[in-house]
Amino acid sequence: MDFAFDARTEELRAKLLAFMDEYVYPAEAVAHEQRERLASPWENPPVVEELKAEARRQGLWNLFLPDSEYGAGLTNLQYAPLAEIMGRSPQLAPTVTNCAAPDTGNMEVLTQFGDEQQRKQWLEPLLAGEIRSAFAMTEPDVASSDATNITTHIERDGDEYVITGRKWYISGAMHPDCKIFIVMGKTDPDGEDIRRQQSMVLVPRDTPGVTIKRAMQVFGYEDHYHGGHAEVIFDHARVPVSNLIGEEGGGFAIAQARLGPGRIHHCMRLIGMAERAIELMCRRAVSRTAFGKALAQQGVVHNWIADARVTVEQLRLLVLKTAWLMDTVGNRGAHTEIQSIKIATPRAVVDILDRAIQLHGAGGVSQDLPLAELYAGARTLMIADGPDEVHQRSLARRELKRYV
Structure with missing residues (x-):
C-alpha cells in the first residue's frame, strides 16, 4: 500500500498551504471587521473578492471538479488533502477557491445531467464565480x-x-x-x-x-x-x-449522485477543522498557566490532545480509502464507506472541538476564536446530507443482509 501523495497533489498542497498562510488566515479578522460595515450582511466583504482573484491567479480554483473540461480534473483521492487544508478555515477558504457548497454540488449536477444550454447559461458563470x-x-x-x-x-x-x-x-x-x-x-x-x-x-x-x-x-x-x-x-x-x-422522474437519482461527493467533501473539510482545533489546543496548552503550572503539564490535557491526534489519523485513513474507492469502483461501490465516514467524522470532530473549547474557557465560546463557529458547523453535519440515524439504518441493513 502506498500512502504517498502523487506529484500533482504535492504541488497543489504546497501552493494551497502557502496561500492559506499568506492570505486566508490573515483575512479572517479583516473579513469580520469589514462585514460589520457592509450595507447588507449577505454581501461579500471586499477582502473575499480580493482573495478570489488571487486564488484564480494561482490556479487554486474549481479544484473539486474531476471533469478536466470544467475543473482541475483531480480525482477524489487527489482532492481530499486539499479539501482538508481548506477545512482549516471553512468560512473563507472554500469560498475564495470556488469550492464551497452548495455551488459545488450544483455544478456537479449541471456537469453530469445538464444539457448544453443549461451548462452555458448557468454552469459557466458558476465556474467563473460570477454568480x-x-x-x-x-x-x-x-x-x-x-x-x-x-x-x-x-x-x-x-x-x-x-x-x-x-x-x-x-x-x-x-x-x-x-x-x-x-x-x-x-x-x-x-x-x-x-x-x-x-x-x-x-x-x-x-x-x-x-x-x-x-x-x-x-x-x-x-x-x-x-x-x-x-x-x-x-x-x-x-x-x-x-x-x-435530465428526465422527469430522475430527481431522486440525481440527488443521490449529488450527495455522494458532497458527503465526502464535508468529511474532508471536517478533518481540517479538527487539525485547526488541535493546533489551537496545543498553542493554548503551552502558553497558559493555571494553578502554578502550564496547562500542557496537566494530565487531562495530555489525554485530550493524544485522543484527538489518534482520532484524526483514523478518520483521515477512512476518508482516503473512501475517496480511492469512489475513484476506482464508483459511488455505489463505495456506499458502505461513504456512510461510515458520514457517521464517524462529524461525531468525532464535534468531540475534538468541544475539548478545544473547554481548554480555551470563555474565549472558546467567543467570536475572538473560530472554535464556536466550527463547532456549530460540525454539529450541523450530523444532520445535513442525511442524519446519522438514516445512514446507520442503511449501513446496518446492508451488514445484516449477508447473514439473513
Whole structure:
C-alpha cells in the first residue's frame, strides 16, 4: 500500500498551504471587521473578492471538479488533502477557491445531467464565480431525511412547469449573487415507484412566485460566507419545460449522485477543522498557566490532545480509502464507506472541538476564536446530507443482509 501523495497533489498542497498562510488566515479578522460595515450582511466583504482573484491567479480554483473540461480534473483521492487544508478555515477558504457548497454540488449536477444550454447559461458563470446558486430540497413540513416525502409540486402546464411548495434551510439563498435554484419536487406524486416521482428543475431566483421568506439561523449563526440558509416559498412559479434537469422522474437519482461527493467533501473539510482545533489546543496548552503550572503539564490535557491526534489519523485513513474507492469502483461501490465516514467524522470532530473549547474557557465560546463557529458547523453535519440515524439504518441493513 502506498500512502504517498502523487506529484500533482504535492504541488497543489504546497501552493494551497502557502496561500492559506499568506492570505486566508490573515483575512479572517479583516473579513469580520469589514462585514460589520457592509450595507447588507449577505454581501461579500471586499477582502473575499480580493482573495478570489488571487486564488484564480494561482490556479487554486474549481479544484473539486474531476471533469478536466470544467475543473482541475483531480480525482477524489487527489482532492481530499486539499479539501482538508481548506477545512482549516471553512468560512473563507472554500469560498475564495470556488469550492464551497452548495455551488459545488450544483455544478456537479449541471456537469453530469445538464444539457448544453443549461451548462452555458448557468454552469459557466458558476465556474467563473460570477454568480452563486442554491439547492432546494429540504422541507419543513415533512421528514426530509426521507427524500421521497417531499411535497413540493412540479406540474406541467403546456410548455411550462408550475412549482408550488415550501422549502427551508436552502443554503446560499440569501446571497445577493444567488441567481439560480435547483428545485426538487414531485412531477408524478401518484407514481407506483416512489423513487421515480421526483424531478429537478432550474428556477431563476427572480422568477415571479419565488419569495425568500426569511433567513434561517444555525445555532444562532447566519453563515454569511455560504450565503446563509433561507426559507423559500414557491407559489405557482413558472419556468419553461426546458429547465428540467435530465428526465422527469430522475430527481431522486440525481440527488443521490449529488450527495455522494458532497458527503465526502464535508468529511474532508471536517478533518481540517479538527487539525485547526488541535493546533489551537496545543498553542493554548503551552502558553497558559493555571494553578502554578502550564496547562500542557496537566494530565487531562495530555489525554485530550493524544485522543484527538489518534482520532484524526483514523478518520483521515477512512476518508482516503473512501475517496480511492469512489475513484476506482464508483459511488455505489463505495456506499458502505461513504456512510461510515458520514457517521464517524462529524461525531468525532464535534468531540475534538468541544475539548478545544473547554481548554480555551470563555474565549472558546467567543467570536475572538473560530472554535464556536466550527463547532456549530460540525454539529450541523450530523444532520445535513442525511442524519446519522438514516445512514446507520442503511449501513446496518446492508451488514445484516449477508447473514439473513
